Amino acid sequence: MSEPAGVAIEHVSFGYGATRVLDGVSLEIRKGEFFAFLGPSGSGKTTLLRLVAGFGTPDSGRILIGGRDATRQPPWARNVGLVFQNYALWPHMTVAENVAFGLQRRRVPRAERDRRVRAALDLVGLAHLMDRRPAQLSGGQQQRVAIARTLAIEPEVLLLDEPLSNLDAGLRAGVRAELVELQRRLGLTTILVTHDQEEANAAADRMAVLNDGKVLQVGRPAELYDRPASRFVAGFLGTANLIEGRVDGGAFQAGGARLPLPPGAASGPAVLALRPQALRLLREGDATLPARVLRAEFLGGHVRYILEAGEALTLVAEEPHLRGLDPLPPGAPVGVAIDASQATLLRA
Amino acid sequence: MSTTALPAATGRPWRARLRFDASPVQVAAALLVLAFLLAFLVVPVGRVFLAAFTDGEGRLTLVHFGDFFRTSLFRESFLNSLYVAGMSVAVASVLAVPLAVIVSRFRFPGAALVSTLGVLPLVMPPFVGAVAMQLVFGRNGSLNLLLMDWFGVRLELMDGLNGVVFVQALHYFPFILMNLSASLSNIDTAMEEAGQNLGARGFTLMRTIVLPLALPGYLAGASLVFVKVFDDLATPLLLNVTNMLAPQAYLRVTSVGLGDPMGYVIGVILVVVSILAMGGAALLLRGRDYSMQQRGGGGLGRREMSAGQRALAWAFVVPTLLLVLAPHIGIALLSLATVWSFSPLPDGYTLAHFSTVLRETPQFLTNTLLYCGLAGLIDVVLGVTIAWLVLRTRLPGRRVLDMLAMAALAVPGLVLGIGILRSYFGVQLPDGTALATSWIMLTIVYAVRRLPYALRAATAALQQVHRSLEEAAENMGAGKVTTLTHIVIPLMAGGLAAAFVTSFATAAVELSATLVLATRDVDAPLSYGIYVFMQSPAGRGAGAALGVIAVLTVAVCTFAANRLAERERRRRTRQQGTAP
Numbered sequence: 057m058s059e060p061a062g063v064a065i066e067h068v069s070f071g072y073g074a075t076r077v078l079d080g081v082s083l084e085i086r087k088g089e090f091f092a093f094l095g096p097s098g099s100g101k102t103t104l105l106r107l108v109a110g111f112g113t114p115d116s117g118r119i120l121i122g123g124r125d126a127t128r129q130p131p132w133a134r135n136v137g138l139v140f141q142n143y144a145l146w147p148h149m150t151v152a153e154n155v156a157f158g159l160q161r162r163r164v165p166r167a168e169r170d171r172r173v174r175a176a177l178d179l180v181g182l183a184h185l186m187d188r189r190p191a192q193l194s195g196g197q198q199q200r201v202a203i204a205r206t207l208a209i210e211p212e213v214l215l216l217d218e219p220l221s222n223l224d225a226g227l228r229a230g231v232r233a234e235l236v237e238l239q240r241r242l243g244l245t246t247i248l249v250t251h252d253q254e255e256a257n258a259a260a261d262r263m264a265v266l267n268d269g270k271v272l273q274v275g276r277p278a279e280l281y282d283r284p285a286s287r288f289v290a291g292f293l294g295t296a297n298l299i300e301g302r303v304d305g306g307a308f309q310a311g312g313a314r315l316p317l318p319p320g321a322a323s324g325p326a327v328l329a330l331r332p333q334a335l336r337l338l339r340e341g342d343a344t345l346p347a348r349v350l351r352a353e354f355l356g357g358h359v360r361y362i363l364e365a366g367e368a369l370t371l372v373a374e375e376p377h378l379r380g381l382d383p384l385p386p387g388a389p390v391g392v393a394i395d396a397s398q399a400t401l402l403r404a
Numbered sequence: 405m406s407t408t409a410l411p412a413a414t415g416r417p418w419r420a421r422l423r424f425d426a427s428p429v430q431v432a433a434a435l436l437v438l439a440f441l442l443a444f445l446v447v448p449v450g451r452v453f454l455a456a457f458t459d460g461e462g463r464l465t466l467v468h469f470g471d472f473f474r475t476s477l478f479r480e481s482f483l484n485s486l487y488v489a490g491m492s493v494a495v496a497s498v499l500a501v502p503l504a505v506i507v508s509r510f511r512f513p514g515a516a517l518v519s520t521l522g523v524l525p526l527v528m529p530p531f532v533g534a535v536a537m538q539l540v541f542g543r544n545g546s547l548n549l550l551l552m553d554w555f556g557v558r559l560e561l562m563d564g565l566n567g568v569v570f571v572q573a574l575h576y577f578p579f580i581l582m583n584l585s586a587s588l589s590n591i592d593t594a595m596e597e598a599g600q601n602l603g604a605r606g607f608t609l610m611r612t613i614v615l616p617l618a619l620p621g622y623l624a625g626a627s628l629v630f631v632k633v634f635d636d637l638a639t640p641l642l643l644n645v646t647n648m649l650a651p652q653a654y655l656r657v658t659s660v661g662l663g664d665p666m667g668y669v670i671g672v673i674l675v676v677v678s679i680l681a682m683g684g685a686a687l688l689l690r691g692r693d694y695s696m697q698q699r700g701g702g703g704l705g706r707r708e709m710s711a712g713q714r715a716l717a718w719a720f721v722v723p724t725l726l727l728v729l730a731p732h733i734g735i736a737l738l739s740l741a742t743v744w745s746f747s748p749l750p751d752g753y754t755l756a757h758f759s760t761v762l763r764e765t766p767q768f769l770t771n772t773l774l775y776c777g778l779a780g781l782i783d784v785v786l787g788v789t790i791a792w793l794v795l796r797t798r799l800p801g802r803r804v805l806d807m808l809a810m811a812a813l814a815v816p817g818l819v820l821g822i823g824i825l826r827s828y829f830g831v832q833l834p835d836g837t838a839l840a841t842s843w844i845m846l847t848i849v850y851a852v853r854r855l856p857y858a859l860r861a862a863t864a865a866l867q868q869v870h871r872s873l874e875e876a877a878e879n880m881g882a883g884k885v886t887t888l889t890h891i892v893i894p895l896m897a898g899g900l901a902a903a904f905v906t907s908f909a910t911a912a913v914e915l916s917a918t919l920v921l922a923t924r925d926v927d928a929p930l931s932y933g934i935y936v937f938m939q940s941p942a943g944r945g946a947g948a949a950l951g952v953i954a955v956l957t958v959a960v961c962t963f964a965a966n967r968l969a970e971r972e973r974r975r976r977t978r979q980q981g982t983a984p
Binding site for chain 2: 130131137138144158162205206209
């Protein structure tokens with residue numbers, strides 16, 4: 057190994073009493089990487105982040121930060137910066153006092169401390185508000201102070217716990233872009249915890265999908281979207297048709313319909329995952345599969361069709377919407393063309 | 405209301421702005437409440453102030469205050485009162501702060517014990533406990549007799565001012581304990597974790613994050629203790645300490661007479677110091693109520709204790725519990741004792757005291773039930789009316805009623821009593837007795853003194869009834885009155901019952917105003933009976949028996965009120981649970 061990982065999580069298990077929260081989790085977050093833990097609530101992603109910060113000790117396994125074993129280090133000795141979901145700004149201190157706190161604990165001399173407080177606040181564009189109390193700031197400003205407070209200690213790793221969930225929807229995309237830009241500029245190893253796939257997709261270099269305390273899949277966002285390894289990942293990332301059926305004689309049989317298959321599939325029960333945009337609707341001419349429109353949902357940029365094919369096969373297809381193209385009415389017959397290279401075959 | 409909706413554009417703007425936005429029923433209700441508060445709160449207190457600031461011919465003067473500060477006894481009393489109040493806060497803090505930290509920051513197996521310990525003192529009025537404390541901790545009390553026997557030393561815990569401090573601190577420390585525990589457990593876990601994440605731990609974390617955030621709770625409790633002790637009349641009187649402000653005022657008014665200005669001067673000083681203490685605390689706390697600013701997260705995480713810490717905690721909790729229980733045990737023993745003097749425990753036991761008080765002076769009990777029950781009812785009616793006017797109407801000036809009613813908090817019972825005497829002594833009832841010293845007035849004074857609590861409870865209860873619940877009833881065709889009787893009152897019932905019980909129980913052990921206003925044994929309530937019996941060594945057994953009855957009454961009522969409030973809270977969380 058040339059350079060130690062930013063954070064290495066090795067076979068970590070953790071539970072409260074009889075409840076298992078994390079079950080043998082292993083992950084390697086590279087130095088300087090923007091990594092995301094993505095999963096539904098209760099998946100263990102926040103617990104894992106808190107273990108990295110030192111709030112709790114794994115029942116088994118190790119956590120290495122910058123190559124050193126931090127498993128039993130208390131939170132105050134780790135030098136990882138955690139931005140809390142609710143920001144946790146201390147209401148009895150000013151913005152500047154909040155940001156200076158970690159530097160005071162590190163006995164940074166006065167002049168140096170003042171300089172770094174200002175620098176951290178400059179970084180998030182809030183130096184002019186340093187004498188305010190947290191209660192006098194907007195939600196977005198509070199979040200930036202929380203980030204500045206964490207950056208001021210120059211942490212080895214930046215941990216973000218659902219940092220955008222307390223912001224108005226309108227603010228999120230902008231703040232997310234700022235976060236990514238800041239992370240790239242500082243080259244800081246960063247872990248983002250989120251349940252929002254769009255957030256993880258847009259921000260992370262790589263991500264891990266967690267469910268029920270286990271890591272299901274790790275990879276670049278597009279990789280996970282295109283090649284989900286399990287039904288859960290396929291369904292959790294974006295919309296997918298998850299069709300239960302059998303591989304039989306080079307085709308996929310489901311609900312009385314025959315669907316094309318990616319090459320090299322073994323016979324037996326299976327699940328076929330198909331993204332809605334992999335189904336092309338043909339209004340006339342030859343089609344792989346004849347179908348009927350059950351319902352159309354007009355979503356602005358595209359139209360989502362709920363279709364019925366065969367005897368009892370329901371499919372979701374999406375088609376870009378352009379002016380002059382009226383959505384098909386319920387009952388309309390359509391042909392569905394399926395690109396077999398876009399299909400993923402999963403174990404049943 | 406349908407009459408209020410038209411915009412000003414259709415008429416002349418100034419008329420729209422001046423429109424009197426109320427129905428006749430609302431106006432009548434407001435006027436009745438106002439008349440009650442004026443007659444029995446504003447006028448009496450006003451008369452006290454007037455008497456303190458005017459001379460014989462009714463001219464404004466400060467001469468009485470000059471006299472006050474020129475008299476060495478008064479100067480001494482003033483300083484003594486400040487000393488006793490301040491020291492009581494200090495001693496109460498020594499008991500309360502460790503307990504609050506233990507129960508709200510650690511997983512401590514005795515936490516339930518501590519919360520019990522937190523209410524026990526409150527069910528026993530300090531003047532009841534005072535005599536028992538003398539028997540246990542006094543110069544010739546159980547503790548000192550044992551200490552003399554074993555070690556040849558004597559602790560002067562109950563002598564003079566220190567005795568008052570000891571009794572008051574032991575009685576009032578729960579106020580600090582409850583407020584501080586509440587604010588400690590309101591601190592969001594993330595507040596502390598953020599500190600740890602940035603490098604703070606142990607004592608530094610405590611000093612920089614936890615204590616500053618808990619300070620508001622401590623100050624709220626401490627200022628309350630200060631004011632209660634500063635204004636208290638009964639405890640010093642029972643301990644025979646007269647060189648304090650409240651006893652001096654009482655002695656002046658009862659022995660020198662209503663014409664003497666010094667009682668009123670002291671009354672003014674009591675009110676002003678109370679307001680200064682409360683206002684000072686409020687000023688210190690301004691902008692520091694952090695409870696609403698901490699979003700999300702749970703309470704402060706309770707951490708495991710090491711074996712040593714647990715031993716230390718038990719070593720503090722057990723003696724404190726014994727200390728707190730001492731007056732309860734003492735009063736129970738005294739009520740059952742044949743003779744208890746110069747011995748650690750009574751010589752023998754008997755139920756005679758209980759039969760004596762039940763046979764010879766049953767009126768103390770029945771009077772208390774009548775007066776305090778009526779006072780509780782008056783409070784619930786006034787509380788609901790004011791809460792309704794404030795929250796559900798647009799009656800101009802409705803907040804004044806709320807402020808006036810709450811102002812009763814700043815008026816010590818003694819001052820209200822003196823004011824009532826001054827205002828109504830000349831008014832005679834048809835049977836020839838003075839209105840001021842009749843049982844009716846006693847009931848009214850109890851109602852005025854307890855109104856703030858009932859009002860807060862009624863306001864809270866009405867706030868919980870969401871406007872949409874009433875609107876839904878109206879939408880189904882119910883009129884205002886039907887909505888009130890079928891929707892609002894049933895939904896408020898739990899809160900109102902708790903308010904009634906609280907008013908009743910606290911009125912049952914009020915003594916400051918009672919001492920000033922009650923004159924005849926036949927009309928007097930329980931608290932007065934206890935005081936009279938306790939004056940003579942021979943009557944102490946009977947006094948203690950009444951005391952036990954009073955404590956049990958208050959304990960049962962407090963328990964009932966807590967249960968009601970708890971049930972109400974659970975019902976509400978259920979309601980919220982089903983909301984989307």
